[in-house]
Amino acid sequence: MIKTKYLIIGNSAGGVGAAEAIRKHDSSGTIIIVSDEPYPVYGRALISKYLSRERIFEDILYRDQDFYKQNGINALLDKNVESVDTNTRTARLSDGETIAWEKLLLATGGTPIVPPMKGADKKGVFTFTKLNDAKALDGYLNNAGKAVVIGGGLIGLSVSEALHKRGLGVTIVEMKDRILNVMLDEQSSHMAEDNLSNSGVQVKTNNTVAEIGGGESVTHVILSDGQKLACDLVVVAIGVSPRKNIAAAAGIEVNRGILVNRQMQTSMPNVYACGDVAEAYDFIYDICRPVPIWPGAYLGGMTAGANMAGGEAEYPGVTAMNSLGYFGLDIVSAGMVIAPDDSYELLVDESNGNYKKLVLKDNYIKGMVFVGDIDKSGIIFGLMKDKVDVSQFKQKLLTDDFGLIHLPEPMWRQRLECSL
Amino acid sequence: MAKVYLNPDVCIGCGLCSVYCTVEHSGTKDIIKTFNSQPERPQSRVRIEREGINAFSIQCRHCQEPWCVYSCLTGAMSKSAANNTVEYAANKCVGCWSCVMVCPNGVLARDVSTHQIAKCDLCPGRDVPACVANCPNEALTLMTDDGKIINGFSEDMVVENIVID
Numbered sequence: 001m002i003k004t005k006y007l008i009i010g011n012s013a014g015g016v017g018a019a020e021a022i023r024k025h026d027s028s029g030t031i032i033i034v035s036d037e038p039y040p041v042y043g044r045a046l047i048s049k050y051l052s053r054e055r056i057f058e059d060i061l062y063r064d065q066d067f068y069k070q071n072g073i074n075a076l077l078d079k080n081v082e083s084v085d086t087n088t089r090t091a092r093l094s095d096g097e098t099i100a101w102e103k104l105l106l107a108t109g110g111t112p113i114v115p116p117m118k119g120a121d122k123k124g125v126f127t128f129t130k131l132n133d134a135k136a137l138d139g140y141l142n143n144a145g146k147a148v149v150i151g152g153g154l155i156g157l158s159v160s161e162a163l164h165k166r167g168l169g170v171t172i173v174e175m176k177d178r179i180l181n182v183m184l185d186e187q188s189s190h191m192a193e194d195n196l197s198n199s200g201v202q203v204k205t206n207n208t209v210a211e212i213g214g215g216e217s218v219t220h221v222i223l224s225d226g227q228k229l230a231c232d233l234v235v236v237a238i239g240v241s242p243r244k245n246i247a248a249a250a251g252i253e254v255n256r257g258i259l260v261n262r263q264m265q266t267s268m269p270n271v272y273a274c275g276d277v278a279e280a281y282d283f284i285y286d287i288c289r290p291v292p293i294w295p296g297a298y299l300g301g302m303t304a305g306a307n308m309a310g311g312e313a314e315y316p317g318v319t320a321m322n323s324l325g326y327f328g329l330d331i332v333s334a335g336m337v338i339a340p341d342d343s344y345e346l347l348v349d350e351s352n353g354n355y356k357k358l359v360l361k362d363n364y365i366k367g368m369v370f371v372g373d374i375d376k377s378g379i380i381f382g383l384m385k386d387k388v389d390v391s392q393f394k395q396k397l398l399t400d401d402f403g404l405i406h407l408p409e410p411m412w413r414q415r416l417e418c419s420l
Numbered sequence: 421m422a423k424v425y426l427n428p429d430v431c432i433g434c435g436l437c438s439v440y441c442t443v444e445h446s447g448t449k450d451i452i453k454t455f456n457s458q459p460e461r462p463q464s465r466v467r468i469e470r471e472g473i474n475a476f477s478i479q480c481r482h483c484q485e486p487w488c489v490y491s492c493l494t495g496a497m498s499k500s501a502a503n504n505t506v507e508y509a510a511n512k513c514v515g516c517w518s519c520v521m522v523c524p525n526g527v528l529a530r531d532v533s534t535h536q537i538a539k540c541d542l543c544p545g546r547d548v549p550a551c552v553a554n555c556p557n558e559a560l561t562l563m564t565d566d567g568k569i570i571n572g573f574s575e576d577m578v579v580e581n582i583v584i585d
Contacts, residue, residue, distance in 0.1 A: 323518045
């Protein structure tokens with residue numbers, strides 16, 4: 001049996017954010033991080049840069065190679081946690097080892113969703129959330145010419161761009177009537193779709209893959225409308241679901257994800273959760289819900305770590321927020337991008353080929369979309385996050401020269417003084 | 421920590437800080453070559469704002485709660501434990517613009533020449549950053565690690581022992 005003060009399950013943004021926060025409060029308490037991946041922490045979004053061969057492994061590392069040593073962290077890589085017991089405060093690894101812990105963080109992330117599909121077990125069917133997925137795909141590209149990507153969301157676009165850069169013909173199949181439908185409104189979706197088409201990527205909306213065909217390996221897919229598309233590989237990029245099975249089995253309260261409060265504590269004492277596996281606070285909707293984004297995982301981990309080590313931290317919350325630049329088109333979206341009803345006010349600017357839209361409620365910003373010129377999106381995001389009443393300068397928000405100087409003078413003077 | 425401060429009461433919005441920032445971050449550091457010959461000159465790390473009688477320039481404020489660090493997908497942005505500044509490792513940046521999305525001051529600029537972020541780095545290799553050294557109105561000052569305030573107007577850099585509380 002190994003004993004540790006802090007056990008962190010998961011070695012990505014959440015786990016690392018927690019370890020860093022723990023070390024700020026507790027320089028010597030033992031930390032173990034367990035990960036089922038064999039790698040030190042890397043930027044998960046960068047696996048597409050790895051697949052496109054723009055970056056080698058060493059260049060997608062999130063922290064330096066000696067991060068674990070420097071911070072006195074015992075990283076148990078390539079190990080699976082089979083179960084945790086919150087009464088005896090232990091965790092069992094699949095290799096038979098038992099770890100006794102005082103504080104536990106579940107940062108187990110998400111599992112790619114693969115819906116039941118005929119032929120999904122054929123050679124040439126991939127998911128795309130981990131470095132090993134990128135490596136598996138990379139090893140399959142030698143004789144591949146055509147790819148079908150199922151899902152027109154963030155992961156689908158990222159893998160499509162990488163495959164396109166590797167010279168493959170790519171078709172994206174999206175079930176809904178438009179791509180990126182979770183994070184964009186109709187107009188920005190269509191701008192993104194036009195940009196894909198102009199780049200040579202086919203997009204088929206209102207369609208799903210009914211069947212993956214071929215012998216041992218993929219040779220084609222059959223869509224729900226009957227079309228048959230020849231392809232050498234299929235990437236299933238529909239989304240991820242919280243990987244909560246260990247928590248649920250341990251009797252920790254779960255809904256879609258593990259329930260946590262603003263301190264990132266679960267229903268069990270001394271047990272915390274963060275990242276894609278958790279249902280944490282969303283500051284726009286003012287509820288807890290799964291928001292599987294990297295900044296949320298890191299901030300949640302930071303909050304959990306501080307509290308695990310005896311500090312007092314409250315999770316500020318995040319909201320659905322994404323920045324994407326696929327195929328050369330910069331897009332930023334955050335919060336409520338579609339007004340739920342007509343009590344909301346819309347501000348839209350479409351000058352110079354850009355698209356900017358804000359969703360306001362009673363003079364508070366609740367959502368934003370920027371396509372093309374995204375340079376001022378951060379100022380808007382800050383006003384949204386900090387819940388600033390914009391009534392005094394609302395008409396300036398989307399103008400080209402908008403800046404801090406349009407905020408009330410005490411506010412911009414404060415900004416110059418570095419007070420945030 | 422060392423940081424550039426601006427006194428908005430004496431800033432006239434001339435924009436020289438931005439000009440010299442661009443020059444300093446160009447390969448040649450020559451103002452004529454930077455603005456005439458370079459097809460894609462570097463992005464200035466400072467932004468000038470003007471409205472009515474007010475004007476100021478602004479660059480990274482090294483936030484206490486640095487959302488750029490929290491949001492960075494690659495680890496390029498970090499908060500230095502030693503001097504509390506927000507630091508940027510260009511070699512790790514892939515231009516995902518996550519930091520642009522969250523910077524409350526809008527001072528992380530997309531640099532089209534590198535497809536990376538342009539962020540104030542306090543001009544490594546110089547005692548006084550180019551913006552401070554070339555501010556004609558002494559509106560920009562550098563506060564050093566030990567609390568000294570340096571103006572850049574005179575050639576030998578007037579050093580005053582004023583400590584801001």
